[in-house]
Amino acid sequence: MQNFELxxxxxxSATPTSKRNPTAQLLNIAExxxxxxCGEATQIQLRKFKLKFQRxxxxxxxxxxxxxxxxxxxxxxxLHLLGRTTDLHIFCPAELQEIIExxxxxxxxxxxxxxxxxxxxxxxxxxxxxxxxxxxxxIVLNHRIPCCGFIFKEKQILASILKSxxxxxxxxxEQIIELKKGAELVSENGNVIPNEQLVFNKLKPRSYAYCxxxxxxxxxxxxxxxxxxxxxxxxxxxxxxxxxxxxxxxxALEAGTIAKKASVNKLMIGHYSARYKDPEPLLIxxxxxxxxxxxxxxGEITSVEHI
Amino acid sequence: MQNFELxxxxxxSATPTSKRNPTAQLLNIAExxxxxxCGEATQIQLRKFKLKFQRxxxxxxxxxxxxxxxxxxxxxxxLHLLGRTTDLHIFCPAELQEIIExxxxxxxxxxxxxxxxxxxxxxxxxxxxxxxxxxxxxIVLNHRIPCCGFIFKEKQILASILKSxxxxxxxxxEQIIELKKGAELVSENGNVIPNEQLVFNKLKPRSYAYCxxxxxxxxxxxxxxxxxxxxxxxxxxxxxxxxxxxxxxxxALEAGTIAKKASVNKLMIGHYSARYKDPEPLLIxxxxxxxxxxxxxxGEITSVEHI
Numbered sequence: 001m002q003n004f005e006l007x008x009x010x011x012x013s014a015t016p017t018s019k020r021n022p023t024a025q026l027l028n029i030a031e032x033x034x035x036x037x038c039g040e041a042t043q044i045q046l047r048k049f050k051l052k053f054q055r056x057x058x059x060x061x062x063x064x065x066x067x068x069x070x071x072x073x074x075x076x077x078x079l080h081l082l083g084r085t086t087d088l089h090i091f092c093p094a095e096l097q098e099i100i101e102x103x104x105x106x107x108x109x110x111x112x113x114x115x116x117x118x119x120x121x122x123x124x125x126x127x128x129x130x131x132x133x134x135x136x137x138x139i140v141l142n143h144r145i146p147c148c149g150f151i152f153k154e155k156q157i158l159a160s161i162l163k164s165x166x167x168x169x170x171x172x173x174e175q176i177i178e179l180k181k182g183a184e185l186v187s188e189n190g191n192v193i194p195n196e197q198l199v200f201n202k203l204k205p206r207s208y209a210y211c212x213x214x215x216x217x218x219x220x221x222x223x224x225x226x227x228x229x230x231x232x233x234x235x236x237x238x239x240x241x242x243x244x245x246x247x248x249x250x251x252a253l254e255a256g257t258i259a260k261k262a263s264v265n266k267l268m269i270g271h272y273s274a275r276y277k278d279p280e281p282l283l284i285x286x287x288x289x290x291x292x293x294x295x296x297x298x299g300e301i302t303s304v305e306h307i
Numbered sequence: 308m309q310n311f312e313l314x315x316x317x318x319x320s321a322t323p324t325s326k327r328n329p330t331a332q333l334l335n336i337a338e339x340x341x342x343x344x345c346g347e348a349t350q351i352q353l354r355k356f357k358l359k360f361q362r363x364x365x366x367x368x369x370x371x372x373x374x375x376x377x378x379x380x381x382x383x384x385x386l387h388l389l390g391r392t393t394d395l396h397i398f399c400p401a402e403l404q405e406i407i408e409x410x411x412x413x414x415x416x417x418x419x420x421x422x423x424x425x426x427x428x429x430x431x432x433x434x435x436x437x438x439x440x441x442x443x444x445x446i447v448l449n450h451r452i453p454c455c456g457f458i459f460k461e462k463q464i465l466a467s468i469l470k471s472x473x474x475x476x477x478x479x480x481e482q483i484i485e486l487k488k489g490a491e492l493v494s495e496n497g498n499v500i501p502n503e504q505l506v507f508n509k510l511k512p513r514s515y516a517y518c519x520x521x522x523x524x525x526x527x528x529x530x531x532x533x534x535x536x537x538x539x540x541x542x543x544x545x546x547x548x549x550x551x552x553x554x555x556x557x558x559a560l561e562a563g564t565i566a567k568k569a570s571v572n573k574l575m576i577g578h579y580s581a582r583y584k585d586p587e588p589l590l591i592x593x594x595x596x597x598x599x600x601x602x603x604x605x606g607e608i609t610s611v612e613h614i
Contacts, residue, residue, distance in 0.1 A: 015388050018354040022381075040381040041348040047325040064413045070381045074329075074347040077373050081322050095413045102409060106371045106402045108452050145415050 002030040002133070004154065004206045004304040006229065009045040010037075011270040011279075011296040013235050013249070014067045021045055021298060022067035023212060023271060025231070026056070027152060030133040035059045035075075036150065036210055042071035043078050049299050054084055058129060060136070061092035062212040063147035069096065073103050076111065084113045091128050091136075093146060094119035120148045124223055130155075139223045141214035144248040149214070151224065153207040156181060159199035169198075206304045209264070213271065215245065216254035221262045228304045230259055231296065234269035234282050252282040256289030265307055270296030309337040309440070311461065311513045311611040313536065316352040317344075318577040318586075318603040320542050320556070321374045328352055328605060329374035330519060330578060332538070333363070334459060337440040342366045342382075343457065343517055349378035350385050356606050361391055365436060367443070368399035369519040370454035376403065380410050383418065391420045398435050398443075400453060401426035427455045431530055437462075446530045448521035451555040456521070458531065460514040463488060466506035476505075513611045516571070520578065522552065523561035528569045535611045537566055538603065541576035541589050559589040563596030572614055577603030 005028045010021035022039025026046070033055040035042075046053060053075075061069050069092075079088070090096070097117045104111065118128060122140050129136040133155055141147040158180035166176060169185065179185060182202070185193040196202070209224040211232045224230055235249035244251050250258075252269055259267035269286050272279045279295050286293040294302070312335045317328035329346025333353070340362040342349070353360060360382075368376050376399075386395070397403070404424045411418065425435060429447050436443040440462055448454040465487040473483060476492060486492060489509070492500040503509070516531040518539045531537055542556035551558050557565075559576055566574035576593050579586045586602050593600040601609070 015385050016351055016354070016381075018351065021351070040378065041351055044323055044325065044328070044348055047323070064410075066381055066384050066410065066414055066416075070377070071347065074323075074373055074377045078322050093413070099410055099413065103371075103373065103406055106400070106406060106452075107373055109373075145413075 001203075001306075002154070002157070003028050004030075004208070006208065006231075006268075006302045006304070007049065007051065008270070008296045008298050008300055008302075009042055009049070010039045011272060011298055012067070013233075013271045013273050014065065015274040016040070016067070017274050017277070019277075020272065020274075022070070024071065025210070026051055027208060029152060029154060031055075032131070032134055033057070034136070034152065037062055037068040037212060038070075038072045038075055039067045040070040043075045045298065046075075053079055053082060054086070057086065057088060059088065059090045059092070060150050060210075061090065061096060062141070062149065062210070063143060063145055064093050064095060064099075065145065065213065068212060072096075073100060076100070076115070077109065080109065080111045080113065087114045087116055089116045089118060089129075091118045091150075092120065120146070122146055122148060139209070139211070139220060141211060142217040142219070142248065143213045143215065147213055149209065149211040149220075151207060151209045151227065154205040156205055157203045159202040161199050165198055203306050206306060208304060211258075213248070214250060215248045216250050216258070218258070218261065220258060224258075224262045224264065226263055228265045228307065229268060229302065230262065230264040230266070231268045231270060232258055233271035234286060235271050235273050237276075237281060237285055252285040253289060256286035256293060259286075259290040259293070265292065267293040268296050268302065269293060308510075308613075309461070309464070310335050311337075311515070313515065313538075313575075313609045313611070314356065314358065315577070315603045315605050315607055315609075316349055316356070317346045318579060318605055319374070320540075320578045320580050321372065322581040323347070323374070324581050324584070326584075327579065327581075329377070331378065332517070333358055334515060336459060336461060338362075339438070339441055340364070341443075341459065344369055344375040344519060345377075345379045345382055346374045347377040350382045352605065360386055360389060361393070364393065364395060366395065366397045366399070367457050367517075368397065368403060369448070369456065369517070370450060370452055371400050371402060371406075372452065372520065375519060379403075380407060383407070383422070384416065387416065387418045387420065394421045394423055396423045396425060396436075398425045398457075399427065427453070429453055429455060446516070446518070446527060448518060449524040449526070449555065450520045450522065454520055456516065456518040456527075458514060458516045458534065461512040463512055464510045466509040468506050472505055510613050513613060515611060518565075520555070521557060522555045523557050523565070525565070525568065527565060531565075531569045531571065533570055535572045535614065536575060536609065537569065537571040537573070538575045538577060539565055540578035541593060542578050542580050544583075544588060544592055559592040560596060563593040563600060566593075566597040566600065572599065574600040575603050575609065576600060
């Protein structure tokens with residue numbers, strides 16, 4: 001079965017601590033490696049966890065607060081110094097291009113590979129990337145500055161079909177492909193045979209929604225409905241919900257509420273304020289609303305399983 | 308006696324490793340805390356070694372290669388988030404101001420403290436900072452892009468004078484101050500009494516020279532002559548001296564040679580290429596020319612003693 005694995009590289013909010021780094025995640029879907037946000041020291045975290053830099057071809061930056069992108073120029077420089085020549089795609093706020101280019105200009109660095117920018121359009125459910133295995137869409141988050149979340153979704157994985165079934169019904173190549181995709185079979189005499197009776201290993205495509213920095217916003221629910229894994233920031237405990245509102249962040253209670261309303265399978269919380277040396281109380285609070293919640297912990301890998 | 312202590316925060320060259328961070332140092336002279344270069348993750352290193360951020364009022368950036376400044380915006384943001392209101396001085400290439408300002412503009416951050424820029428003029432032995440205890444001068448390094456080193460020097464520490472000496476010679480306040488500074492005493496009958504016979508605790512001011520990134524350049528010697536501690540980069544071993552030349556860096560042998568020619572008291576080498584997992588061979592090579600050499604090691608504190 002193809003991989004669908006999320007590795008947490010950083011889980012702190014704006015002020016890092018000696019134990020927690022700013023936001024960054026590495027998502028592997030079917031050996032496509034997506035770097036999601038790139039806070040300061042992301043390249044150091046990648047090295048620490050022995051993750052290979054050069055397999056990353058797509059970077060997704062949610063917004064231009066430093067704790068979500070300040071590791072980018074260092075990471076791009078290292079790719080260059082390590083000999084990269086393959087194109088690299090960056091999905092990001094348009095202004096990031098200026099920020100990157102001015103720094104390479106003043107360091108007189110000329111990358112040996114091509115950076116291709118895909119500026120955010122801040123549209124919900126907007127397709128920004130697809131290949132034969134995966135598609136990625138933006139959702140618009142409710143933050144102090146323009147900010148996008150991302151939904152990563154596997155494409156339909158073709159089901160399997162027994163040779164005996166093929167022979168029994170005398171299936172053509174075209175019919176086999178359609179059945180694997182989920183079609184019914186209509187026999188010559190007009191009988192309909194349901195797809196379930198013809199194929200096996202039929203898997204529901206898995207999905208991951210990343211909501212980096214956002215206020216509590218029920219408007220998100222329709223776009224992240226039923227995802228297998230939801231990452232939702234939980235900067236504060238509920239006793240600081242006023243502070244959360246003012247700073248355009250969420251509480252753990254609010255993250256749990258969004259997960260529940262969206263009927264996701266699993267919730268992961270992160271982006272913990274530096275005031276919480278131990279994030280356990282945030283977990284307990286989110287779980288009080290949505291039981292299947294886990295903490296983002298640096299270096300840990302979460303496999304998204306088929307349900 | 309007043310402090311003169313150097314803490315290494317990062318000692319790697321352009322590509323950090325999982326064990327070594329890019330260049331940054333914290334120098335404490337008489338409770339003035341100078342941050343020298345600020346590679347990525349400097350703020351994380353400061354936290355790790357439990358060094359207080361807000362005591363830093365002066366930052367010195369040698370040049371605009373990322374491994375010497377990419378930690379700066381994150382550090383400045385954290386100072387702001389932690390409530391700083393005190394002015395902060397940055398001695399740096401003029402272009403750094405644009406790099407910093409564009410990033411705060413796009414993150415819509417408005418610092419609660421004032422950043423005061425002091426652009427490098429790339430002049431040797433040029434005084435860029437002084438107060439009652441310390442002076443700092445630039446030296447021009449020989450690197451691929453404009454780059455300054457820095458010389459930090461204690462001001463003359465006033466010697467002590469015994470009360471009995473004051474009474475014996477009937478010294479005025481003005482005379483006492485002159486004697487403490489090192490003057491001779493000329494008595495009424497014209498006799499000259501050497502300073503050494505009148506004062507004690509006469510200390511030679513200590514000095515530290517920081518040569519971040521530079522080719523081997525004997526032109527440096529006259530400016531760093533006799534410093535107590537010289538930090539000189541040693542990116543490569545001598546068997547890579549061609550590569551050192553091409554990349555405008557030095558070998559450990561060359562760092563030792565400069566230390567010897569400048570008759571410094573102690574040499575510290577750093578900025579090790581990622582290819583040297585263990586920097587010991589670099590130390591052995593430098594010591595073959597200049598015995599009193601030490602390695603820059605992250606978290607270690609070097610006290611500069613009076614000699």
